[in-house]
Amino acid sequence: MDTRTAGGPSSLGTRIRHRRQALGLSTTEVAERTGLSTDRIRHIENRPSALTAAELVRLAHALDSTVEDLAGPQQPSAPHEPPLAPVLQPMRRGECITLIAAGTVGRIAYTGADEVVVIPVNYCYRDGLIIFRTAADSAVAQYDLAPIAFELDHFDEGMQDGWSVLVNGLVRPATDLETESLQGHLTSWAGGTRDTHMVIEPHRTTGRRIRSW
Known part of the structure; x- marks a missing residue:
């Protein structure tokens, strides 16, 4: 080419x-x-x-x-290129933060009444915090400084590669100031009454990337 x-x-x-x-x-x-x-x-x-x-x-x-x-x-053709071999690499924290800041949908995982719950959420990254909306009567809305995990990923099934970022931290209700700062910037795809803003305070952020060489 x-x-x-x-x-x-x-x-x-x-x-x-x-x-x-x-x-x-x-x-x-x-x-x-x-x-x-x-x-x-x-x-x-x-x-x-x-x-x-x-x-x-x-x-x-x-x-x-x-x-x-x-x-x-124009797409390249490479009949003589050797087959690609996958390589698993750790990601630096700065790279993880860049990917989180650029995203809008992730997953949260927390312990419910009698089982681990994993659900997708719309979120916003602001001042080092991950903020999402939920219903006031949801289980996660009752949490206050409880452990939670947040995960964001992207995969290309055709190439069998991608990346995954994991944040471990505590979740708490957003303050009035934090809620006001997000007006118009955080919309829930699920609709309904989801007017409770929750904040994830990250304690550990890690990531891994698998790519074909």
Whole structure:
């Protein structure tokens, strides 16, 4: 696949740079994710470049994107590329926070009356806290400084890779000030009367990423 132009970076390089910047990643971080050198990432972003199919696949995974989104209508073919092997990697806390801040739907897990409950929630990340809405008579609304877990993930079944972030902490009712600050920024897909805001105070944030190389 050759996306070179006569002057500056190729359209592919521009899309890669914009996606990296949108995720708040440095060229060094993308290099670590892909196994490419930092100089190679900078060259791809800023100069006319011809990428191998393997490089494009690695970049798509590293940027939580797809080959189609990065490359546009033309898709690379790689009949001679070796098969990809999965690698499980821990994620740094900063990377986990970036993914949480960019999301809107996650899962909470807590101990109910006689069993563990796991449910999806719409949430908002604000000032280091995870805030979600629930019904006033729900079990989790009765919690006050009780243990809770929050999980966020993304998977590509076709490529058999993805990432998962886990937050362990305590849940409590939101203060009036915290509730007021979220007006218009947190909507529950489930509808109904869900006017009780709950706050998760993270104590531990971890993540893992599995990717094919």
